[in-house]
Amino acid sequence: xxxxxxxxxxxxxxxxxxxxxxxxxxxxxxxxxxxxxxxxxxxxxxxxxxxxxxxxxxxxxxxxxxxxxxxxxxxxxxxxxx
Numbered sequence: 001x002x003x004x005x006x007x008x009x010x011x012x013x014x015x016x017x018x019x020x021x022x023x024x025x026x027x028x029x030x031x032x033x034x035x036x037x038x039x040x041x042x043x044x045x046x047x048x049x050x051x052x053x054x055x056x057x058x059x060x061x062x063x064x065x066x067x068x069x070x071x072x073x074x075x076x077x078x079x080x081x082x
Contacts, residue, residue, distance in 0.1 A: 001029045002065040007057065014056030015040040019079075030067040037079045049073035 008020040011034070018038035025031040034053065041049045053071050060066045 002060050007032065007034065007060070007066075010060070011036055011053060011056045015052060025068070025070065028067075030065060032066060032068070033070040033072070035072040035074075037074050037076055039075055041073055041075045046073070 004022040004024075007022050011020050012018045015036070015038045018036055018040065020037075021035045023033040025033055036053060040052065044052070050071050050073060053073060054061065054069070057066055057069065061069070
């Protein structure tokens, strides 16, 4: 099992300054929706953004602590509707 705090910490450690929100989709603490707002996504397409998040969580994905992950990845400007 991985905590929301650990999940958020791994993402911010990999991406630098980021706003991360995590939701447990099933109540089992292994299916998550993560919303990540970071300027590290500037100039990146959707697939590259998702790869960045998956790389940050690679260990937890490989060892089964995360079974499923839904990702929403935006820059700060996109998150503000710009």
